[in-house]
Amino acid sequence: MRKMMRAGALLVALAGAVQAQEFGDTPYVQTPQNVVDAMLETAKVTAKDFVIDLGSGDGRMVITAAQKHGARGFGVDLDKRLVKLANDNARKAGVADRAKFYDRDLFITDLSPASVITIYLLPEVNLMARGKLLALEPGTRIVSHDYGIGDWPADIEYEMDAPGKPVGRSQKSKVLFWVVPDLVAGRWQWTLEDGGKSRRVELSLRQNYQKLEAVATLDGKPLPVERATLTGRDIELVLTLPAGGRSTFSGTRINQAIEGRLRDTAGKTAPWSAVRVEIRDAAHVIAPAPVVREFNVE
Ligand SMILES: C[S@@+](CC[C@H](N)C(=O)[O-])C[C@H]1O[C@@H](n2cnc3c(N)ncnc32)[C@H](O)[C@@H]1O
Missing domain, CATH: 2.40.128.120 (Quinohemoprotein amine dehydrogenase alpha subunit, domain 2)
Incomplete structure:
Protein backbone atom coordinates (compact mmCIF):
# COMPACT_ATOMS: atom_id res chain seq x y z
CA MET A 1 0.00 0.00 0.00
CA ARG A 2 2.82 2.37 1.00
CA LYS A 3 4.65 1.51 -2.21
CA MET A 4 1.51 2.25 -4.24
CA MET A 5 1.15 5.59 -2.48
CA ARG A 6 4.82 6.37 -3.15
CA ALA A 7 4.40 5.41 -6.82
CA GLY A 8 1.23 7.50 -6.97
CA ALA A 9 3.00 10.44 -5.33
CA LEU A 10 5.83 10.15 -7.84
CA LEU A 11 3.42 10.12 -10.77
CA VAL A 12 1.56 13.16 -9.43
CA ALA A 13 4.83 14.98 -8.87
CA LEU A 14 6.04 13.95 -12.30
CA ALA A 15 2.95 15.38 -13.96
CA GLY A 16 4.13 18.83 -12.92
CA ALA A 17 7.83 18.29 -13.49
CA VAL A 18 9.44 20.14 -16.37
CA GLN A 19 11.18 16.99 -17.53
CA ALA A 20 8.09 14.76 -17.36
CA GLN A 21 7.09 13.12 -20.61
CA GLU A 22 4.57 10.47 -21.60
CA PHE A 23 6.94 7.67 -22.56
CA GLY A 24 6.98 3.96 -21.91
CA ASP A 25 6.38 2.52 -18.46
CA THR A 26 8.18 5.25 -16.49
CA PRO A 27 8.16 8.98 -17.21
CA TYR A 28 11.43 10.83 -17.65
CA VAL A 29 12.93 12.30 -14.49
CA GLN A 30 16.66 12.89 -14.12
CA THR A 31 18.64 11.35 -11.28
CA PRO A 32 20.52 14.26 -9.61
CA GLN A 33 24.23 14.08 -10.42
CA ASN A 34 25.29 13.54 -6.78
CA VAL A 35 22.95 10.53 -6.61
CA VAL A 36 24.37 9.16 -9.91
CA ASP A 37 27.85 9.46 -8.37
CA ALA A 38 26.74 7.70 -5.16
CA MET A 39 25.05 4.88 -7.12
CA LEU A 40 28.16 4.19 -9.21
CA GLU A 41 30.37 4.30 -6.11
CA THR A 42 28.03 1.93 -4.24
CA ALA A 43 28.25 -0.51 -7.18
CA LYS A 44 32.08 -0.04 -7.10
CA VAL A 45 32.18 0.59 -10.86
CA THR A 46 35.67 0.33 -12.39
CA ALA A 47 37.23 0.36 -15.85
CA LYS A 48 36.58 -3.40 -16.04
CA ASP A 49 32.80 -2.91 -15.88
CA PHE A 50 30.14 -2.89 -18.55
CA VAL A 51 27.24 -0.74 -17.35
CA ILE A 52 23.72 -0.90 -18.81
CA ASP A 53 21.19 1.78 -17.83
CA LEU A 54 17.57 0.71 -18.31
CA GLY A 55 15.66 3.83 -19.36
CA SER A 56 18.73 6.02 -19.89
CA GLY A 57 17.20 9.52 -20.23
CA ASP A 58 19.95 12.03 -21.03
CA GLY A 59 22.61 9.33 -20.59
CA ARG A 60 24.09 10.56 -17.30
CA MET A 61 24.53 7.11 -15.67
CA VAL A 62 26.59 5.53 -18.46
CA ILE A 63 28.37 8.78 -19.36
CA THR A 64 29.45 9.27 -15.71
CA ALA A 65 30.49 5.59 -15.49
CA ALA A 66 32.70 6.14 -18.56
CA GLN A 67 34.04 9.57 -17.56
CA LYS A 68 34.72 9.03 -13.86
CA HIS A 69 35.31 5.27 -13.68
CA GLY A 70 36.63 4.39 -17.16
CA ALA A 71 33.79 1.87 -17.69
CA ARG A 72 32.02 1.01 -20.96
CA GLY A 73 28.33 0.49 -21.47
CA PHE A 74 25.09 1.48 -23.09
CA GLY A 75 21.67 2.79 -22.24
CA VAL A 76 18.30 2.08 -23.79
CA ASP A 77 15.28 4.36 -23.85
CA LEU A 78 11.96 4.40 -25.69
CA ASP A 79 12.14 8.15 -26.24
CA LYS A 80 14.07 8.76 -29.48
CA ARG A 81 14.73 12.42 -28.57
CA LEU A 82 16.36 11.38 -25.31
CA VAL A 83 18.44 8.75 -27.11
CA LYS A 84 19.72 11.44 -29.48
CA LEU A 85 20.38 13.81 -26.54
CA ALA A 86 22.28 11.06 -24.66
CA ASN A 87 24.46 10.26 -27.70
CA ASP A 88 25.12 14.02 -28.18
CA ASN A 89 26.03 14.32 -24.47
CA ALA A 90 28.40 11.33 -24.75
CA ARG A 91 30.12 12.96 -27.73
CA LYS A 92 30.45 16.28 -25.86
CA ALA A 93 31.89 14.44 -22.85
CA GLY A 94 34.43 12.71 -25.13
CA VAL A 95 33.21 9.20 -24.24
CA ALA A 96 31.06 8.36 -27.30
CA ASP A 97 33.27 5.31 -28.01
CA ARG A 98 32.47 3.86 -24.57
CA ALA A 99 28.94 5.15 -23.84
CA LYS A 100 26.26 4.40 -26.43
CA PHE A 101 22.52 4.84 -26.41
CA TYR A 102 19.84 2.95 -28.31
CA ASP A 103 16.18 3.53 -29.00
CA ARG A 104 14.92 0.25 -27.54
CA ASP A 105 12.50 -1.24 -25.01
CA LEU A 106 14.39 -2.47 -21.96
CA PHE A 107 12.27 -5.61 -21.87
CA ILE A 108 13.56 -6.82 -25.25
CA THR A 109 17.19 -5.81 -24.69
CA ASP A 110 19.85 -8.46 -24.18
CA LEU A 111 21.37 -7.58 -20.79
CA SER A 112 23.93 -10.38 -20.75
CA PRO A 113 26.98 -8.11 -21.43
CA ALA A 114 26.30 -6.19 -18.17
CA SER A 115 28.42 -6.45 -15.06
CA VAL A 116 26.43 -3.53 -13.62
CA ILE A 117 22.80 -2.54 -14.25
CA THR A 118 21.49 0.88 -13.24
CA ILE A 119 17.78 1.69 -12.93
CA TYR A 120 15.49 4.56 -12.07
CA LEU A 121 12.13 3.05 -12.90
CA LEU A 122 8.78 2.86 -11.13
CA PRO A 123 8.41 0.03 -8.57
CA GLU A 124 5.99 -1.96 -10.72
CA VAL A 125 8.40 -1.75 -13.68
CA ASN A 126 11.24 -3.00 -11.45
CA LEU A 127 8.96 -5.87 -10.46
CA MET A 128 8.25 -6.67 -14.12
CA ALA A 129 12.00 -6.70 -14.80
CA ARG A 130 12.83 -8.86 -11.74
CA GLY A 131 12.85 -12.21 -13.59
CA LYS A 132 15.15 -10.80 -16.29
CA LEU A 133 17.49 -9.35 -13.64
CA LEU A 134 17.62 -12.52 -11.53
CA ALA A 135 18.45 -14.51 -14.67
CA LEU A 136 21.66 -12.49 -15.19
CA GLU A 137 25.07 -13.99 -14.51
CA PRO A 138 25.48 -14.45 -10.73
CA GLY A 139 27.65 -11.63 -9.43
CA THR A 140 26.08 -8.97 -11.71
CA ARG A 141 25.52 -5.84 -9.60
CA ILE A 142 22.28 -3.85 -9.76
CA VAL A 143 21.84 -0.36 -8.37
CA SER A 144 18.51 1.44 -8.25
CA HIS A 145 17.44 4.99 -7.55
CA ASP A 146 14.54 5.24 -5.09
CA TYR A 147 12.70 1.93 -5.64
CA GLY A 148 13.11 -1.72 -4.71
CA ILE A 149 12.58 -4.81 -6.84
CA GLY A 150 9.51 -6.49 -5.35
CA ASP A 151 10.38 -8.53 -2.26
CA TRP A 152 14.04 -9.03 -3.27
CA PRO A 153 15.89 -7.69 -0.20
CA ALA A 154 18.62 -5.18 -1.03
CA ASP A 155 22.20 -5.89 0.10
CA ILE A 156 22.71 -2.17 0.69
CA GLU A 157 20.05 0.51 1.10
CA TYR A 158 20.46 4.12 2.22
CA GLU A 159 18.92 7.55 1.92
CA MET A 160 20.82 10.65 0.89
CA ASP A 161 20.31 14.33 0.17
CA ALA A 162 19.33 15.02 -3.42
CA PRO A 163 19.39 18.79 -3.92
CA GLY A 164 17.70 19.79 -7.17
CA LYS A 165 15.70 16.57 -7.41
CA PRO A 166 12.85 17.41 -9.78
CA VAL A 167 10.24 15.28 -7.94
CA GLY A 168 9.13 14.99 -4.31
CA ARG A 169 9.31 17.60 -1.57
CA SER A 170 11.96 16.03 0.65
CA GLN A 171 14.91 16.50 -1.77
CA LYS A 172 16.06 13.05 -0.64
CA SER A 173 16.84 9.95 -2.67
CA LYS A 174 17.20 6.30 -1.82
CA VAL A 175 19.98 4.13 -3.24
CA LEU A 176 19.45 0.36 -3.30
CA PHE A 177 22.04 -2.25 -4.31
CA TRP A 178 21.88 -6.00 -5.06
CA VAL A 179 24.24 -8.69 -6.30
CA VAL A 180 22.52 -11.31 -8.48
CA PRO A 181 22.69 -14.51 -6.42
CA ASP A 182 23.75 -17.91 -7.68
CA LEU A 183 21.44 -20.89 -7.08
CA VAL A 184 23.01 -23.00 -4.35
CA ALA A 185 20.01 -24.60 -2.61
C1 LIG B 1 12.92 8.11 -14.42
S1 LIG B 1 13.70 8.20 -16.01
C2 LIG B 1 15.39 7.82 -15.62
C3 LIG B 1 16.40 8.45 -16.59
C4 LIG B 1 17.87 8.17 -16.24
N1 LIG B 1 18.14 6.76 -16.09
C5 LIG B 1 18.27 8.88 -14.96
O1 LIG B 1 18.37 8.20 -13.95
O2 LIG B 1 18.48 10.10 -15.01
C6 LIG B 1 13.09 6.71 -16.78
C7 LIG B 1 13.37 6.61 -18.27
O3 LIG B 1 12.96 5.31 -18.68
C8 LIG B 1 12.43 5.39 -20.01
N2 LIG B 1 11.59 4.20 -20.18
C9 LIG B 1 10.38 3.94 -19.64
N3 LIG B 1 9.95 2.71 -19.98
C10 LIG B 1 10.93 2.17 -20.75
C11 LIG B 1 11.08 0.91 -21.41
N4 LIG B 1 10.15 -0.03 -21.32
N5 LIG B 1 12.21 0.69 -22.12
C12 LIG B 1 13.17 1.67 -22.22
N6 LIG B 1 13.06 2.87 -21.62
C13 LIG B 1 11.97 3.12 -20.89
C14 LIG B 1 11.71 6.72 -20.03
O4 LIG B 1 11.57 7.21 -21.35
C15 LIG B 1 12.62 7.58 -19.15
O5 LIG B 1 13.56 8.29 -19.94
Whole structure:
Protein backbone atom coordinates (compact mmCIF):
# COMPACT_ATOMS: atom_id res chain seq x y z
CA MET A 1 0.00 0.00 0.00
CA ARG A 2 2.82 2.37 1.00
CA LYS A 3 4.65 1.51 -2.21
CA MET A 4 1.51 2.25 -4.24
CA MET A 5 1.15 5.59 -2.48
CA ARG A 6 4.82 6.37 -3.15
CA ALA A 7 4.40 5.41 -6.82
CA GLY A 8 1.23 7.50 -6.97
CA ALA A 9 3.00 10.44 -5.33
CA LEU A 10 5.83 10.15 -7.84
CA LEU A 11 3.42 10.12 -10.77
CA VAL A 12 1.56 13.16 -9.43
CA ALA A 13 4.83 14.98 -8.87
CA LEU A 14 6.04 13.95 -12.30
CA ALA A 15 2.95 15.38 -13.96
CA GLY A 16 4.13 18.83 -12.92
CA ALA A 17 7.83 18.29 -13.49
CA VAL A 18 9.44 20.14 -16.37
CA GLN A 19 11.18 16.99 -17.53
CA ALA A 20 8.09 14.76 -17.36
CA GLN A 21 7.09 13.12 -20.61
CA GLU A 22 4.57 10.47 -21.60
CA PHE A 23 6.94 7.67 -22.56
CA GLY A 24 6.98 3.96 -21.91
CA ASP A 25 6.38 2.52 -18.46
CA THR A 26 8.18 5.25 -16.49
CA PRO A 27 8.16 8.98 -17.21
CA TYR A 28 11.43 10.83 -17.65
CA VAL A 29 12.93 12.30 -14.49
CA GLN A 30 16.66 12.89 -14.12
CA THR A 31 18.64 11.35 -11.28
CA PRO A 32 20.52 14.26 -9.61
CA GLN A 33 24.23 14.08 -10.42
CA ASN A 34 25.29 13.54 -6.78
CA VAL A 35 22.95 10.53 -6.61
CA VAL A 36 24.37 9.16 -9.91
CA ASP A 37 27.85 9.46 -8.37
CA ALA A 38 26.74 7.70 -5.16
CA MET A 39 25.05 4.88 -7.12
CA LEU A 40 28.16 4.19 -9.21
CA GLU A 41 30.37 4.30 -6.11
CA THR A 42 28.03 1.93 -4.24
CA ALA A 43 28.25 -0.51 -7.18
CA LYS A 44 32.08 -0.04 -7.10
CA VAL A 45 32.18 0.59 -10.86
CA THR A 46 35.67 0.33 -12.39
CA ALA A 47 37.23 0.36 -15.85
CA LYS A 48 36.58 -3.40 -16.04
CA ASP A 49 32.80 -2.91 -15.88
CA PHE A 50 30.14 -2.89 -18.55
CA VAL A 51 27.24 -0.74 -17.35
CA ILE A 52 23.72 -0.90 -18.81
CA ASP A 53 21.19 1.78 -17.83
CA LEU A 54 17.57 0.71 -18.31
CA GLY A 55 15.66 3.83 -19.36
CA SER A 56 18.73 6.02 -19.89
CA GLY A 57 17.20 9.52 -20.23
CA ASP A 58 19.95 12.03 -21.03
CA GLY A 59 22.61 9.33 -20.59
CA ARG A 60 24.09 10.56 -17.30
CA MET A 61 24.53 7.11 -15.67
CA VAL A 62 26.59 5.53 -18.46
CA ILE A 63 28.37 8.78 -19.36
CA THR A 64 29.45 9.27 -15.71
CA ALA A 65 30.49 5.59 -15.49
CA ALA A 66 32.70 6.14 -18.56
CA GLN A 67 34.04 9.57 -17.56
CA LYS A 68 34.72 9.03 -13.86
CA HIS A 69 35.31 5.27 -13.68
CA GLY A 70 36.63 4.39 -17.16
CA ALA A 71 33.79 1.87 -17.69
CA ARG A 72 32.02 1.01 -20.96
CA GLY A 73 28.33 0.49 -21.47
CA PHE A 74 25.09 1.48 -23.09
CA GLY A 75 21.67 2.79 -22.24
CA VAL A 76 18.30 2.08 -23.79
CA ASP A 77 15.28 4.36 -23.85
CA LEU A 78 11.96 4.40 -25.69
CA ASP A 79 12.14 8.15 -26.24
CA LYS A 80 14.07 8.76 -29.48
CA ARG A 81 14.73 12.42 -28.57
CA LEU A 82 16.36 11.38 -25.31
CA VAL A 83 18.44 8.75 -27.11
CA LYS A 84 19.72 11.44 -29.48
CA LEU A 85 20.38 13.81 -26.54
CA ALA A 86 22.28 11.06 -24.66
CA ASN A 87 24.46 10.26 -27.70
CA ASP A 88 25.12 14.02 -28.18
CA ASN A 89 26.03 14.32 -24.47
CA ALA A 90 28.40 11.33 -24.75
CA ARG A 91 30.12 12.96 -27.73
CA LYS A 92 30.45 16.28 -25.86
CA ALA A 93 31.89 14.44 -22.85
CA GLY A 94 34.43 12.71 -25.13
CA VAL A 95 33.21 9.20 -24.24
CA ALA A 96 31.06 8.36 -27.30
CA ASP A 97 33.27 5.31 -28.01
CA ARG A 98 32.47 3.86 -24.57
CA ALA A 99 28.94 5.15 -23.84
CA LYS A 100 26.26 4.40 -26.43
CA PHE A 101 22.52 4.84 -26.41
CA TYR A 102 19.84 2.95 -28.31
CA ASP A 103 16.18 3.53 -29.00
CA ARG A 104 14.92 0.25 -27.54
CA ASP A 105 12.50 -1.24 -25.01
CA LEU A 106 14.39 -2.47 -21.96
CA PHE A 107 12.27 -5.61 -21.87
CA ILE A 108 13.56 -6.82 -25.25
CA THR A 109 17.19 -5.81 -24.69
CA ASP A 110 19.85 -8.46 -24.18
CA LEU A 111 21.37 -7.58 -20.79
CA SER A 112 23.93 -10.38 -20.75
CA PRO A 113 26.98 -8.11 -21.43
CA ALA A 114 26.30 -6.19 -18.17
CA SER A 115 28.42 -6.45 -15.06
CA VAL A 116 26.43 -3.53 -13.62
CA ILE A 117 22.80 -2.54 -14.25
CA THR A 118 21.49 0.88 -13.24
CA ILE A 119 17.78 1.69 -12.93
CA TYR A 120 15.49 4.56 -12.07
CA LEU A 121 12.13 3.05 -12.90
CA LEU A 122 8.78 2.86 -11.13
CA PRO A 123 8.41 0.03 -8.57
CA GLU A 124 5.99 -1.96 -10.72
CA VAL A 125 8.40 -1.75 -13.68
CA ASN A 126 11.24 -3.00 -11.45
CA LEU A 127 8.96 -5.87 -10.46
CA MET A 128 8.25 -6.67 -14.12
CA ALA A 129 12.00 -6.70 -14.80
CA ARG A 130 12.83 -8.86 -11.74
CA GLY A 131 12.85 -12.21 -13.59
CA LYS A 132 15.15 -10.80 -16.29
CA LEU A 133 17.49 -9.35 -13.64
CA LEU A 134 17.62 -12.52 -11.53
CA ALA A 135 18.45 -14.51 -14.67
CA LEU A 136 21.66 -12.49 -15.19
CA GLU A 137 25.07 -13.99 -14.51
CA PRO A 138 25.48 -14.45 -10.73
CA GLY A 139 27.65 -11.63 -9.43
CA THR A 140 26.08 -8.97 -11.71
CA ARG A 141 25.52 -5.84 -9.60
CA ILE A 142 22.28 -3.85 -9.76
CA VAL A 143 21.84 -0.36 -8.37
CA SER A 144 18.51 1.44 -8.25
CA HIS A 145 17.44 4.99 -7.55
CA ASP A 146 14.54 5.24 -5.09
CA TYR A 147 12.70 1.93 -5.64
CA GLY A 148 13.11 -1.72 -4.71
CA ILE A 149 12.58 -4.81 -6.84
CA GLY A 150 9.51 -6.49 -5.35
CA ASP A 151 10.38 -8.53 -2.26
CA TRP A 152 14.04 -9.03 -3.27
CA PRO A 153 15.89 -7.69 -0.20
CA ALA A 154 18.62 -5.18 -1.03
CA ASP A 155 22.20 -5.89 0.10
CA ILE A 156 22.71 -2.17 0.69
CA GLU A 157 20.05 0.51 1.10
CA TYR A 158 20.46 4.12 2.22
CA GLU A 159 18.92 7.55 1.92
CA MET A 160 20.82 10.65 0.89
CA ASP A 161 20.31 14.33 0.17
CA ALA A 162 19.33 15.02 -3.42
CA PRO A 163 19.39 18.79 -3.92
CA GLY A 164 17.70 19.79 -7.17
CA LYS A 165 15.70 16.57 -7.41
CA PRO A 166 12.85 17.41 -9.78
CA VAL A 167 10.24 15.28 -7.94
CA GLY A 168 9.13 14.99 -4.31
CA ARG A 169 9.31 17.60 -1.57
CA SER A 170 11.96 16.03 0.65
CA GLN A 171 14.91 16.50 -1.77
CA LYS A 172 16.06 13.05 -0.64
CA SER A 173 16.84 9.95 -2.67
CA LYS A 174 17.20 6.30 -1.82
CA VAL A 175 19.98 4.13 -3.24
CA LEU A 176 19.45 0.36 -3.30
CA PHE A 177 22.04 -2.25 -4.31
CA TRP A 178 21.88 -6.00 -5.06
CA VAL A 179 24.24 -8.69 -6.30
CA VAL A 180 22.52 -11.31 -8.48
CA PRO A 181 22.69 -14.51 -6.42
CA ASP A 182 23.75 -17.91 -7.68
CA LEU A 183 21.44 -20.89 -7.08
CA VAL A 184 23.01 -23.00 -4.35
CA ALA A 185 20.01 -24.60 -2.61
CA GLY A 186 20.35 -28.31 -1.94
CA ARG A 187 22.45 -30.77 0.05
CA TRP A 188 26.23 -30.45 0.05
CA GLN A 189 28.82 -32.87 1.48
CA TRP A 190 32.54 -32.89 2.21
CA THR A 191 34.99 -34.71 4.44
CA LEU A 192 37.09 -33.13 7.16
CA GLU A 193 40.38 -34.53 8.42
CA ASP A 194 40.25 -34.30 12.20
CA GLY A 195 43.10 -35.78 14.27
CA GLY A 196 43.80 -38.44 11.62
CA LYS A 197 40.10 -39.27 11.33
CA SER A 198 37.92 -38.56 8.27
CA ARG A 199 34.62 -37.02 9.28
CA ARG A 200 31.67 -36.28 7.03
CA VAL A 201 29.99 -32.87 6.96
CA GLU A 202 26.57 -32.51 5.39
CA LEU A 203 25.09 -29.08 4.75
CA SER A 204 21.47 -28.46 3.82
CA LEU A 205 20.88 -25.07 2.18
CA ARG A 206 17.52 -23.40 1.60
CA GLN A 207 17.57 -20.17 -0.35
CA ASN A 208 15.34 -17.15 -0.88
CA TYR A 209 17.14 -14.69 -3.19
CA GLN A 210 20.61 -14.25 -1.62
CA LYS A 211 19.42 -15.24 1.87
CA LEU A 212 20.49 -18.71 2.99
CA GLU A 213 19.10 -20.96 5.70
CA ALA A 214 21.74 -23.52 6.59
CA VAL A 215 21.58 -26.68 8.70
CA ALA A 216 24.70 -28.84 9.09
CA THR A 217 25.66 -32.17 10.60
CA LEU A 218 29.05 -33.74 11.43
CA ASP A 219 28.93 -37.54 11.18
CA GLY A 220 25.15 -37.23 11.49
CA LYS A 221 25.24 -35.06 14.65
CA PRO A 222 24.09 -31.40 14.65
CA LEU A 223 26.85 -28.93 13.79
CA PRO A 224 26.07 -25.28 14.65
CA VAL A 225 26.11 -22.86 11.69
CA GLU A 226 26.98 -19.37 12.85
CA ARG A 227 26.71 -17.69 9.45
CA ALA A 228 25.96 -18.61 5.84
CA THR A 229 26.23 -15.90 3.19
CA LEU A 230 26.00 -15.85 -0.59
CA THR A 231 27.40 -13.06 -2.79
CA GLY A 232 27.01 -13.90 -6.46
CA ARG A 233 28.72 -17.31 -6.74
CA ASP A 234 30.72 -16.88 -3.52
CA ILE A 235 29.62 -18.76 -0.42
CA GLU A 236 30.94 -18.24 3.10
CA LEU A 237 30.04 -20.49 6.02
CA VAL A 238 31.09 -20.16 9.64
CA LEU A 239 30.71 -23.49 11.45
CA THR A 240 31.52 -24.32 15.06
CA LEU A 241 33.45 -27.60 15.00
CA PRO A 242 33.56 -29.60 18.26
CA ALA A 243 37.37 -29.80 18.39
CA GLY A 244 38.57 -27.07 16.04
CA GLY A 245 36.32 -24.22 17.23
CA ARG A 246 35.01 -21.66 14.77
CA SER A 247 36.01 -22.44 11.18
CA THR A 248 35.31 -20.40 8.07
CA PHE A 249 34.68 -22.18 4.77
CA SER A 250 34.71 -19.88 1.76
CA GLY A 251 34.49 -20.85 -1.86
CA THR A 252 32.95 -20.41 -5.27
CA ARG A 253 30.37 -22.69 -6.85
CA ILE A 254 31.58 -24.35 -10.06
CA ASN A 255 28.99 -26.76 -11.49
CA GLN A 256 28.00 -29.11 -8.63
CA ALA A 257 31.07 -28.33 -6.51
CA ILE A 258 32.24 -25.52 -4.25
CA GLU A 259 35.98 -24.93 -4.48
CA GLY A 260 37.67 -22.77 -1.87
CA ARG A 261 39.55 -22.65 1.40
CA LEU A 262 38.95 -23.44 5.04
CA ARG A 263 40.36 -21.18 7.78
CA ASP A 264 40.45 -22.50 11.34
CA THR A 265 40.30 -20.49 14.60
CA ALA A 266 44.10 -20.17 14.64
CA GLY A 267 44.02 -18.65 11.14
CA LYS A 268 45.56 -21.74 9.49
CA THR A 269 44.16 -22.30 5.99
CA ALA A 270 43.76 -25.38 3.81
CA PRO A 271 41.99 -26.19 0.54
CA TRP A 272 38.28 -27.02 0.86
CA SER A 273 35.81 -28.45 -1.59
CA ALA A 274 32.21 -29.62 -1.28
CA VAL A 275 29.96 -31.59 -3.64
CA ARG A 276 26.24 -31.07 -4.17
CA VAL A 277 24.37 -34.34 -3.79
CA GLU A 278 20.86 -32.92 -4.17
CA ILE A 279 19.60 -29.80 -5.96
CA ARG A 280 16.61 -27.85 -4.59
CA ASP A 281 14.68 -24.92 -6.01
CA ALA A 282 15.33 -21.58 -4.35
CA ALA A 283 12.10 -20.11 -2.92
CA HIS A 284 12.33 -17.03 -5.17
CA VAL A 285 12.66 -18.97 -8.41
CA ILE A 286 9.55 -18.38 -10.48
CA ALA A 287 8.87 -19.36 -14.07
CA PRO A 288 10.43 -16.67 -16.29
CA ALA A 289 8.08 -14.70 -18.53
CA PRO A 290 8.32 -15.82 -22.17
CA VAL A 291 10.84 -13.77 -24.16
CA VAL A 292 9.21 -12.33 -27.25
CA ARG A 293 12.34 -11.20 -29.04
CA GLU A 294 15.76 -10.13 -27.79
CA PHE A 295 18.12 -7.74 -29.56
CA ASN A 296 21.81 -7.67 -29.08
CA VAL A 297 22.57 -3.99 -29.51
CA GLU A 298 26.34 -4.35 -29.56
C1 LIG B 1 12.92 8.11 -14.42
S1 LIG B 1 13.70 8.20 -16.01
C2 LIG B 1 15.39 7.82 -15.62
C3 LIG B 1 16.40 8.45 -16.59
C4 LIG B 1 17.87 8.17 -16.24
N1 LIG B 1 18.14 6.76 -16.09
C5 LIG B 1 18.27 8.88 -14.96
O1 LIG B 1 18.37 8.20 -13.95
O2 LIG B 1 18.48 10.10 -15.01
C6 LIG B 1 13.09 6.71 -16.78
C7 LIG B 1 13.37 6.61 -18.27
O3 LIG B 1 12.96 5.31 -18.68
C8 LIG B 1 12.43 5.39 -20.01
N2 LIG B 1 11.59 4.20 -20.18
C9 LIG B 1 10.38 3.94 -19.64
N3 LIG B 1 9.95 2.71 -19.98
C10 LIG B 1 10.93 2.17 -20.75
C11 LIG B 1 11.08 0.91 -21.41
N4 LIG B 1 10.15 -0.03 -21.32
N5 LIG B 1 12.21 0.69 -22.12
C12 LIG B 1 13.17 1.67 -22.22
N6 LIG B 1 13.06 2.87 -21.62
C13 LIG B 1 11.97 3.12 -20.89
C14 LIG B 1 11.71 6.72 -20.03
O4 LIG B 1 11.57 7.21 -21.35
C15 LIG B 1 12.62 7.58 -19.15
O5 LIG B 1 13.56 8.29 -19.94
